[in-house]
Amino acid sequence: MEHVDVAVVGGGPAGASAAHAAAEAGASAAVFEKGVPRADREGLGPDSTDAAGILDYWVDIMDIHPDEFPDDVLLSELDRAAFVGPNESCVLRSTGIGSSYDAFGYTFHRAKFDDWLRERAEAAGADYRVGVSVKDAETDLRGDPRHTLRLASGDAVSADFLILADGPQRTVTNRVLDRFLPFPVTDHLGTTAANHIAYQEHRRLPAEIAEDLRGAITFWWGHIPGHTAYPWIFPNDDDVARIGLTMPIGLDVDAVPDRGAYPLLRPDDETVPGGSEYLRRLLEHEYGDEYDVPGDFPLVEDRGKSTGTETYPISSTRPVDSPVEAGIAVAGGAMGTTSAFHEGGDHVAVRTGAIAGELAGTGDLSGYNAAWKEATGDEILRNVTMADMVRDYRPDDWDRIFRTAREMLAETEGYGMFERKFAAGWDAMKLLLSYRWNKRRNRDLVNIHESDYVY
Template sequence: MERFDVAVVGGGPAGSSAAHGAASAGASAVVLEKGVPRADRPDRLGPDSTDAAGILDYWVDIMDIHPDEMPDDVVLGELDRAEFIGPNESLTMRSTGISSSYDHFGFCMQRARFDDFLRDRAVEVGATYRTGASVRNVETDLDRSEGPRHRLELASGEQVGAEVLILADGPQRQVTSGVLDEYLPFDVTDRLSTRETNHIAYQEHRRLPDPVFEEVAGAIKFWWGHMPGHTAYPWIFPNDDNVARIGLTMPIGLSLDDVSDRDAYPLLNPDDDRVPQGSEYIRRLLEQEYGDEYDVESDFPVVEDRGKSDGTETYAISSTRPIDSPTAAGIAVVGGAMGSTSAFHEGGDHTAVRTGAIAGELAATGDLTAYNDRWKAAVGDEVLRNVAMADVVRDYHPDDWDWAFATARKLLDSGGGYSILKAKNIRAGFGAARLVASYKRAKFAARNGRYVQIPETDYVV
């Protein structure tokens, strides 16, 4: 059995960052990544990468990796705004309202290359990164007199031993759920059921006509109130060479029987007997926005050599409510597996990188005791914002989105981004008071780490 100080399950942003943090501090670290083929990573197996919206300005500081450190082909283009489009109202934000060291609104990136950059970065400082290494089982012996605390059995039959285990297997938690179940007095799926805590996302890489790409260049665009479901929305994210990622996110298992005002959603048709598939939603969005001037199928072709397979990707996004880790057992859960990513704003690479880095740094010492406090200090404000906003909009219908965008637009003169939700704006009229107060109530309810859905005190170690 091969032994390491730290074993990391999953080689995405969180896992590679954990290995980098551990190896940088002198520990021996191995990343065990099952490896999946991708059309845009033809010569190398790696994690089941997902192209998210990109990185916003203050996310650079959370991530603690500046784009100047990345290879040139990772960053596809700079962003200067976010556009939020309701059925009848819209809002454009050119500032996140949060100070940062990055000079632009944000940037779009090629996620597979970003993953490879983080992987190479970890290997350069001494970490071992193995693909084709699928973890089948984990056994932990806390009372051992000799031998490693954790024994990981791979699909190949090999065993890997480690003193510290870092779980970074993403929002589907294929390994994490089984490991945590040993330390919880309830069935882990009661809190971490994929259908309850995750969203499903689908996107296509399409080449846009010149005038359309010029219109969307520099913007991440979201259509809220156009399709049913909590934090359900389509998007367009520009990349390079006139290509954009066009996709959507929605709850898993949504039924039209639960939608009372179907006629209010522009992307639903009267004869729909079930929620449309992702590809159909995208076709309807493009027809709605550009069908008067273009033939969608011929003028917006799918770029088949991008994305995961044939220009498309389907993937899970974790909920906005994270979990603590059973650190007394020498286990840390990071990134999407811990739920630090967000369906609300379609992103989480920054929190994945940061939580992984913290866990790796502590793992090198052999003591994870401080991990749950450390990750909250580093990304807690970000998680709290996402949880609060997701709770505020939980029961929003199309007309609520129109009202929210119209109200927020009136507040933009006092600042951009989250700054429009500052308490001072409660005095800016009834609508503003309602918007700001609802956000403040949601933040207050989730304060002091109450956004955590499995606190450390729930674990029995």
Template sequence: MERFDVAVVGGGPAGSAAAHAAAESGASAVVLEKGVPRADRPDRLGPDSTDAAGILDYWVDIMGIHPDEMPDDVVVSTLDRAEFIGPNESLVLHKTGFDTSYDHFGFCMHRARFDDFLRDRAESAGAEYRVKASVRDVVTDIEGSPRHTVRLANGEDVAADFVVLADGPQRQITNKVLDRFLSFDVTDRLATTKVNHIAYQEHRRLPEDVAREVEGAIKFWWGYMPGHTAYPWIFPNDDNVARIGLTMPIGMDLSAVEAREKYKLLRDSDERIPQGREYVRRLLEQEYGDEYDVETDFPVVEDRGKSKGTETYAISSTRPIDSPTAAGIAVVGGAMGATSAFHEGGDHTAVRTGAIAGELAGAGDLSAYNDRWKEAIGDEVRRNVAFADIVCDYGPDDWDRSFAAARKMMEASSSDKLFNLDVGTVRAGLSVGRLATRFKKAKYKFRGDRYVQLFADEYTV
């Protein structure tokens, strides 16, 4: 049986970052990744895509990797704004409001190339990265040496002193492992169908005029489809291609939707929530159908994405969890809920949590991990959790009111920096005051580490 200092389950951004950091610390590290084929990665198996692959300026510093460190083909477009579109109101942001090391508003990237960059980076540091290495279980003996035996689908075992769980938001291995350290069923808190959204996107080539219109902008439509943090988007890539998609809760019941006639992407004839591809078609028809034939003028680019220009994947919609570090186990990235359906992904938080776990495991002591990840991404998580809490029951009219209030908020501050605005200084009317007060209260509700879904002291190690 092979033995390593650190075994990493899952080879996405969090897993590759963990292996890189562990190897940089001088430890022996192996990444175990089942590997999936992708149309845009024809000669190499790799991890499954788990987000829409966009990075804002201040996320660069959270991630700890600057685009200048990446191969030229990873960044496919730079961004100068975000457009938030409600049924009747809209909002445009040109600045996030944070001092950062990155000069643009953000960038969009080629996800498979980004994954490959992180893999190559880990291997260059001395880590091993194995594909077709599907993990079935992790058996832990706290008093053993090594403590962990990672069981693979091919019947082989890998032994390690430390295990980093980076198997993404579906948590196929993470839930199985954590369940053994809990006095209750792990699915009471982390049932995958309840703590994840489903995301779907298509790579489509845009007409020249539309490509110029969306150049530099990530666009989000709020209040157009029902569901908590449910929204469609357009992200521009290169060569007039954009990723057009959406995220929505899993298993929604259309009959439970109130005022369904107000949602522009629903139809009277709908008997159930539309599928992702239908939502995308309706969005394009609504925005561009008067001038273009959507299927002819917005063709799907079949050599991009996972399969024939499309991608479907889970994305975490829960709050993050602590890890049972006393057992030599750290959970990172989507598996710990550090990514977020509210801000469409979280490669930056995945990479950062993975790097922290790998560094500590490589040094032989994970005990500081739960404190370290909170120091690194706690403010980011608290913001997203607070916003998601505020908009939990929003309908189309609520989004319009909020966008109108937010626009007044920015005008009153002589700035378009909304993300980091000092809401206590705003004097722009009652509606703005209410929005600012709700946000302050939501953040206070999650003060300290109260945004954590599962605390370290709940594990029985």
């Protein structure tokens, strides 16, 4: 049977980063990636689960500066984020968190980013196998080696350490973790089904619109119903932008209160509109008075997964600790770090994968759970807190929050506005208190603790 020191299931940002770090540490590392086709990639590769934007302080969390990228990965630099409610809006020009990256952030080509991570891992000596599906990973704590990967081909590969990075659907991860838990893993890590769906289109903008949106990531909150449901526009290159949205799956439109308050819902909607219809309505709502929609916003069919469009599931949960005593680490979306609140988590996936790979490569995973919390815990806590704060928001709540935030942050404080000891005005005080209360309530980040595992 073939043997490697570190076996990695999944070749996305977490898996490729894990293999790179393990190989850099001197271990033999192999990545097993089933691969999916994309129109914007020459061969098979990992699936995309991200709108592909990075904020300034995320650069330090990811621990990869964009100066390291090939020229075709980074698409545009950002200088602001705009948040648009039904009647109010605010602009954020700083996250308020110190970073080594000078701009507000950047957008990038996700498939080319994945390909570069693969090339980086291979250059370090890792073996990246695409088109290879893992059916299961078995562990014998008394065995030497401990782990055996069962491949769809019928072959088997043994390994001393196992890193699970199979994304937010956790096809292998759930099966492996279940064997070490006294309760079903899906009770705590979500199910194998997605709870959100993301859809986006690559469209060429009219020159005037492209210039107006250049440097800005724009989000429309309170325009469609559902927890953490929002459309967005991300500028790319050559006046092309990603226009997309995230929305929950299975929402009953008849159960939506105040349906008429949502600008992109119609009184005669019998079901929640699909992603493409929502985006058509967004463009009509914003630009229909001056432009022919969608004629003036044509699809760029040689981008994205298929004819200029992308659809991908998100299974958003809180993260879990890993059964490190068994020589297993879970990283990235597989451990629950993909957030529907900010649409993705490439920066956290890369960092958790790198930590897992480095520790496995040096032969000791025992510090992994503490290490990923030290590196990414503040970021995850921030997102969990924000998502809880807005869980029951309706359109008028978004207007109130944007009006209050505009008065509080003066465009420069970003998240720093939540660190104030005092804020003038009742709405500002409620905002601060809500954030702090939710942050305290969520300070225990994980759904499954290391102590829950039974060996």
